[in-house]
Amino acid sequence: MPIATHATSIPVVVDEDKCIADKGCRVCIDVCPLDVLWINEATGKAHMRYDECWYCMPCEVDCPTKAVKVNIPYLLR
Amino acid sequence: MNIPSDIPVTDVDVLVIGGGTAGPMASVTVKEKNPQLSVMLLEKANVKRSGAISMGMDGLNNAVIPGHATPEQYVKEITVANDGVVQQKSVMAYAERSFEMIEQLDNWGVHFQKDETGDYDVKKVHHMGTYVLPMPEGHNVKKILYRRQRKHRVIVENRYQATRILKDKQGRASGCIALSTRTAEVIVIRAKAVILCTGAAGRIGLPASGYLFGTYENPANCGDGHAMAYHAGAELSNLECFQINPLLKDYNGPACAYVTGPLGGFTANAHGQRFIECDYWSGQMMLEFFRELESGSGPVFLKLDHLAEETIQEIEHVLHSNERPSRGRFHDVRGNDYRHKMVEMHISEIGFCSGHSASGVYINEKGETTVPGLYGAGDMASVPHNYMLGAFVYGKICGENAAEFAAARNDIPELDGAFIEQERQRLLAPLQREDGIPPNQMEYKIRRIVNDYLQPPKVTRKMEIALQRFREIRQDLPYLYARDPHELFRAVETQHILDCAEMAAVASLYRTESRWGLYHYRVDFPERNDQDWFCHVQLHKTSDGAMTCYKRPIEPYIVALDDKEKQAYNQLRVKKAVNA
Ligand SMILES: Cc1cc2nc3c(=O)[nH]c(=O)nc-3n(C[C@H](O)[C@H](O)[C@H](O)COP(=O)(O)OP(=O)(O)OC[C@H]3O[C@@H](n4cnc5c(N)ncnc54)[C@H](O)[C@@H]3O)c2cc1C
Ligand code: SF4
Ligand code: SF4
Numbered sequence: 001m002p003i004a005t006h007a008t009s010i011p012v013v014v015d016e017d018k019c020i021a022d023k024g025c026r027v028c029i030d031v032c033p034l035d036v037l038w039i040n041e042a043t044g045k046a047h048m049r050y051d052e053c054w055y056c057m058p059c060e061v062d063c064p065t066k067a068v069k070v071n072i073p074y075l076l077r
Numbered sequence: 078m079n080i081p082s083d084i085p086v087t088d089v090d091v092l093v094i095g096g097g098t099a100g101p102m103a104s105v106t107v108k109e110k111n112p113q114l115s116v117m118l119l120e121k122a123n124v125k126r127s128g129a130i131s132m133g134m135d136g137l138n139n140a141v142i143p144g145h146a147t148p149e150q151y152v153k154e155i156t157v158a159n160d161g162v163v164q165q166k167s168v169m170a171y172a173e174r175s176f177e178m179i180e181q182l183d184n185w186g187v188h189f190q191k192d193e194t195g196d197y198d199v200k201k202v203h204h205m206g207t208y209v210l211p212m213p214e215g216h217n218v219k220k221i222l223y224r225r226q227r228k229h230r231v232i233v234e235n236r237y238q239a240t241r242i243l244k245d246k247q248g249r250a251s252g253c254i255a256l257s258t259r260t261a262e263v264i265v266i267r268a269k270a271v272i273l274c275t276g277a278a279g280r281i282g283l284p285a286s287g288y289l290f291g292t293y294e295n296p297a298n299c300g301d302g303h304a305m306a307y308h309a310g311a312e313l314s315n316l317e318c319f320q321i322n323p324l325l326k327d328y329n330g331p332a333c334a335y336v337t338g339p340l341g342g343f344t345a346n347a348h349g350q351r352f353i354e355c356d357y358w359s360g361q362m363m364l365e366f367f368r369e370l371e372s373g374s375g376p377v378f379l380k381l382d383h384l385a386e387e388t389i390q391e392i393e394h395v396l397h398s399n400e401r402p403s404r405g406r407f408h409d410v411r412g413n414d415y416r417h418k419m420v421e422m423h424i425s426e427i428g429f430c431s432g433h434s435a436s437g438v439y440i441n442e443k444g445e446t447t448v449p450g451l452y453g454a455g456d457m458a459s460v461p462h463n464y465m466l467g468a469f470v471y472g473k474i475c476g477e478n479a480a481e482f483a484a485a486r487n488d489i490p491e492l493d494g495a496f497i498e499q500e501r502q503r504l505l506a507p508l509q510r511e512d513g514i515p516p517n518q519m520e521y522k523i524r525r526i527v528n529d530y531l532q533p534p535k536v537t538r539k540m541e542i543a544l545q546r547f548r549e550i551r552q553d554l555p556y557l558y559a560r561d562p563h564e565l566f567r568a569v570e571t572q573h574i575l576d577c578a579e580m581a582a583v584a585s586l587y588r589t590e591s592r593w594g595l596y597h598y599r600v601d602f603p604e605r606n607d608q609d610w611f612c613h614v615q616l617h618k619t620s621d622g623a624m625t626c627y628k629r630p631i632e633p634y635i636v637a638l639d640d641k642e643k644q645a646y647n648q649l650r651v652k653k654a655v656n657a
Contacts, residue, residue: 031126033297052290055403058126072407075288076327
């Protein structure tokens with residue numbers, strides 16, 4: 001069964017200017033209970049890779065540079 | 078057959094699976110009890126922020142504190158709230174150690190609300206007794222647990238999802254197989270005792286929003302533990318007593334009556350009128366909630382707009398900083414302001430959760446499942462209405478007993494290599510296919526069918542159709558397709574969700590009566606029938622692989638109830654609607 005790739009709007013946004021993943025920070029990636037934050041290979045910064053979010057907020061609260069913003073997923077808004 | 082040489086094996090004395098609430102307590106307890114033993118805490122997320130209390134908690138829902146309540150009163154309350162179907166001994170084992178646990182947590186630095194005299198400031202929310210203890214500073218619980226784990230040198234293995242319990246030839250639990258959620262590496266942990274603390278099965282039904290991860294429960298809790306226990310041959314109990322909670326519509330988090338109730342907030346209908354006497358979450362309360370929702374006076378709302386500004390600020394402080402802190406953000410986008418309008422509520426998707434209802438893997442008052450060496454604590458085990466404090470207390474009980482069991486075993490458990498190899502192939506198969514069905518699509522389909530056919534009111538023919546559809550989906554499992562390790566671990570979860578959905582249907586069909594209000598409201602068997610159904614329904618896998626149920630009698634009560642008490646939860650609707 002062949003598959004398609006869907007577009008989906010994701011709730012968690014990382015401010016790349018503030019993110020210090022290039023200095024080795026992995027805090028948000030470590031704490032996310034759903035393992036949906038990863039390093040973006042293209043930019044070296046953290047980003048949301050999978051649209052599977054509990055809007056629980058450890059990523060935002062624990063980020064040392066306040067680079068993460070958790071929005072309510074579109075389907076719930 | 079030996080264990081394949083390319084599968085890493087780690088040996089520990091006690092293995093704890095799930096590092097949310099009960100798990101950390103269990104692991105620390107093993108070390109406190111016997112520092113010689115090695116303990117591993119295996120977690121599919123990261124123990125720093127995993128589980129239901131990831132962001133802390135608003136309060137204790139079931140504190141049994143001397144001067145406010147006695148263990149006997151509490152056992153009565155829980156017996157009545159569960160229509161009599163409880164093992165009182167296991168509820169009592171919690172109640173008797175509830176206060177000791179509060180003091181232990183207080184000692185560790187978890188702060189609870191106290192009054193001017195320094196006494197715990199317990200609030201009345203339940204129908205009969207007083208058990209709710211606010212913790213306005215409850216956001217640091219996980220940090221405090223983490224410090225204890227480090228102090229006791231608990232071995233922590235993050236980002237590994239346990240997938241099957243391993244047993245030795247004598248049938249004793251002897252470890253598990255686990256899958257790395259990031260690399261798809263398959264590993265074996267060999268242990269002399271195993272404690273399951275994997276939380277609720279919160280991804281069986283589909284939330285009203287349709288968003289797969291917008292569940293009431295932390296979606297990491299998808300029923301892995303229930304499925305693992307089932308496949309290991311353990312009994313599950315009361316599965317037809319679904320968890321269904323009253324929540325903020327679409328946001329799908331607690332409203333939360335336990336925080337707002339003592340401050341004057343309440344659940345109201347569209348006219349702003351109170352329609353239930355008591356906001357404590359019980360099946361009977363949920364049935365009244367459901368009726369109001371479906372009636373001309375629906376939908377249902379959280380009413381706070383009559384409260385004073387300071388009270389609203391106090392409520393906002395708690396509700397928007399602890400537990401589910403994005404509540405405030407949700408209200409912002411919706412234009413909700415507690416001061417000016419009531420906030421719409423709804424009922425959650427179904428789940429298995431003893432923390433709130435009574436469904437789970439069967440355990441006795443020692444935390445033992447029916448498989449020797451396998452223990453269970455928290456939302457996945459069967460002690461009803463256990464909540465956070467119950468998870469801690471049973472974590473501790475399991476820790477103590479598993480430590481003893483492991484210490485008494487002086488063999489190195491002998492594992493079945495053929496089973497391990499077969500399991501590895503099952504786990505990795507979706508990654509080896511070229512195309513097929515992505516896990517999110519299969520998961521959506523299962524959960525949509527759960528909503529269509531299993532969400533109460535339950536109807537026999539509908540549940541039979543559900544079973545048939547689940548068995549058809551089972552035929553599709555050889556087509557599950559994952560593009561990376563992340564999707565692979567979702568594919569494993571999907572298979573456990575399917576197991577849980579099937580268990581929900583089989584257990585519900587077996588009990589041909591109605592009980593626990595909305596939780597098991599069967600339209601074609603609308604009456605409660607104590608003659609035939611005053612018992613637990615146990616579900617398990619027989620040696621030939623069939624999913625079957627049988628009746629387990631209720632053990633004689635240790636706390637007697639009079640007839641008036643027995644009726645207490647049957648009168649939850651307000652007699653005459655009173656204007657707020
Ligand atoms: C939104 C919400 C609000 C609540 N509010 C209150 C309250 O105010 N007061 C109160 O007393 N109770 C409250 N509760 C209930 C209470 O939080 C739970 O009863 C309790 O935390 C359950 O603990 P647990 O250890 O069973 O599960 P959890 O703490 O959820 O831990 C389960 C852990 O298992 C891990 N896991 C799952 N599967 C696997 C696997 N296969 N391999 C490895 N790890 C796995 C998960 O990632 C998770 O970390 C609330 C619950 C929720 C969801
Ligand atoms: S925690 Fe903040 S700084 Fe660190 S990787 Fe994440 S976004 Fe970047
Ligand atoms: S809000 Fe929670 S689930 Fe969503 S990305 Fe942040 S930590 Fe992960």
